[in-house]
Amino acid sequence: FLARVETLESKSELFRVRVPIRVLSSRATLNNGEMLRLSGRLVASPERRIAALLITNQMPQSLSPPKRIFREVDLLRNRFIELARHKSSDGSTLIPGMVIGDTRLESEDLLNSMRQSGLTHLTAVSGANFAIVVTFVLWATSWFVRRKSLRASVAIVFIAFFVIVVRPSPSVLRAAVMALVIIIAKVSGARALSSNSLALAIAAVVIADPFQAFDPGFILSVLATGGLVFCAPILRERM
Numbered sequence: 001f002l003a004r005v006e007t008l009e010s011k012s013e014l015f016r017v018r019v020p021i022r023v024l025s026s027r028a029t030l031n032n033g034e035m036l037r038l039s040g041r042l043v044a045s046p047e048r049r050i051a052a053l054l055i056t057n058q059m060p061q062s063l064s065p066p067k068r069i070f071r072e073v074d075l076l077r078n079r080f081i082e083l084a085r086h087k088s089s090d091g092s093t094l095i096p097g098m099v100i101g102d103t104r105l106e107s108e109d110l111l112n113s114m115r116q117s118g119l120t121h122l123t124a125v126s127g128a129n130f131a132i133v134v135t136f137v138l139w140a141t142s143w144f145v146r147r148k149s150l151r152a153s154v155a156i157v158f159i160a161f162f163v164i165v166v167r168p169s170p171s172v173l174r175a176a177v178m179a180l181v182i183i184i185a186k187v188s189g190a191r192a193l194s195s196n197s198l199a200l201a202i203a204a205v206v207i208a209d210p211f212q213a214f215d216p217g218f219i220l221s222v223l224a225t226g227g228l229v230f231c232a233p234i235l236r237e238r239m
Contacts, residue, residue, distance in 0.1 A: 001030065002050070003038075019051035027059050031074055032167075033066030049211035073164055077102060097123030101166045125166040127175040127225065133162055134179050152187040156180060170205075170218030174225065177201035194229045198222070 003023050008015040022045060023038065030036060040056025047053075065071070077100060084095050084105055093105035103111070103123050114120045137158045141151040163176050181197035202222055205212050212218045 001025075003036070003054075005051070017051075020049065021045075021052050021054050022047065022050050023054045023056065025056045025058075025060070027057060030060060030062075031066045031070065033070035034062060035064040036060040037063055048214050069164065076165060081105065094123065099125075099129070101125040101169065101172070121224075124171055125169070125175075126171040126221065127178065129166070130159065130162070130175045130179040133158060134183065148187050152183050155183055159183075170212055170215050171221035173205050173212070174198075174201050174218065174221050177204050178225075198225055198229055 001023055003021055005017055005019050005021050008017050021042075023040075025038075025040075038054060038056055038060050039058055040054045042052045042054055045051075045053040066074075080100060081096055081102060081104060084092050087093075093107070093110065096102040096105060101124060106114075106123070111120075114122070134155050137155045138151055141154050145151050145154070159176055159179055163172055166172055168176075178194075178197040178201045181200050182192045182194075185192035185197075205218065
């Protein structure tokens with residue numbers, strides 16, 4: 001799992017730092033947003049976005065529980081998983097992956113079959129999920145909220161919560177920024193161009209986290225979306 005180090009202690013020195021590391025542990029039981037104390041061996045990592053790799057076989061010591069919003073989100077995700085677990089078909093194990101990007105229930109045979117058929121993208125949360133969420137929220141609020149700006153504000157809050165629920169993977173961040181741009185454009189009366197929202201999404205994500213520029217998931221997400229934005233209309237006309 002990924003963690004952010006705040007204090008690093010060796011045999012002779014104590015450092016105050018703020019860097020990301022990856023932890024390899026066979027005994028860790030943890031929650032998102034929890035503060036832990038870990039001891040182990042630090043080694044160099046080939047990953048560009050992390051400072052080091054921590055290898056440990058000790059149980060982490062919990063220093064403070066996660067914030068309430070993280071606890072509630074974890075409960076929501078686990079409840080969703082449990083509901084899907086009671087169904088015995090492969091289709092039911094796909095549901096958490098398609099809705100919240102959680103693939104824990106998918107068997108190795110199912111994963112291999114999806115890889116061979118090129119359908120692994122179905123279990124990645126991306127633009128389609130945000131389009132469904134935003135469209136539903138705007139439609140639902142239109143029944144009792146007249147002001148466009150207020151409906152847009154509610155949709156933006158739902159987008160932020162949805163990002164927390166599904167976890168901010170590269171494709172999720174790209175889709176979230178594009179959704180925000182399109183909502184703001186519609187409220188302000190400007191023309192909502194997909195190409196503009198894609199460009200702004202790329203810029204915003206890379207400025208906020210430059211290492212995303214090297215992330216294969218983010219690069220593939222941008223290329224796939226760019227294909228839909230720029231190539232699909234041309235193919236549609238020719239076909």
